[in-house]
């Protein structure tokens with residue numbers, strides 16, 4: 158996300174509290190390997206989820222978010238062959254909802270893949286009137302059990318628009334704080350991970366602490382630095398996303 162801010166506003170200083178606060182999806186899709194994958198499928202249009210590196214964005218035709226992925230892919234011509242990267246779970250969900258065949262890069266989010274199906278079923282048994290809501294980065298065995306699947310913003314809308322009082326939340330549990338603020342009279346249940354070891358908390362997001370935010374504001378570092386040729390190339394698919402979203 159910080160790199161995206163820099164690509165869109167190259168003349169601004171973009172600070173990040175911890176330079177290591179990346180994303181497993183970005184790590185799962187190294188630019189040199191992705192280049193080989195693209196070159197092996199030269200007739201494909203490349204749609205990349207925004208959670209990828211600037212170098213992968215620079216190799217893409219179109220960037221999407223989990224909110225707009227389905228609508229953007231639907232807008233592409235029927236006969237277009239499409240690569241979707243880097244999240245294969247999101248890609249499968251987009252494929253199902255857009256009706257378009259996608260060639261998937263085999264990446265995944267370490268957080269969304271850790272939720273325990275068994276724990277989810279136990280919780281559902283204990284809370285039969287609750288609704289299971291999930292982010293499309295979750296694996297298929299969990300998504301088939303969900304009452305609603307959507308991006309972070311769509312999950313936040315759903316909890317307000319739905320009449321249920323209790324929701325089981327299948328995404329990074331940081332969102333539960335926002336849900337409680339938005340709907341203080343509703344209940345939100347965190348689904349445990351397979352081992353019960355809190356692997357469902359994103360280790361990358363958790364690197365950004367209040368102390369580090371204060372430090373980076375005070376000292377103006379670390380900041381995001383990208384080569385200008387990468388910024389230029391990565392800007393085109395990001396701008397295309399913004400134009401197609403109008």
Ligand code: SF4
Pocket residue numbers: 179180181182208266267268269294329359360361362
């Ligand atoms: S939860 Fe963490 S690892 Fe997963 S997509 Fe979000 S930032 Fe990346």
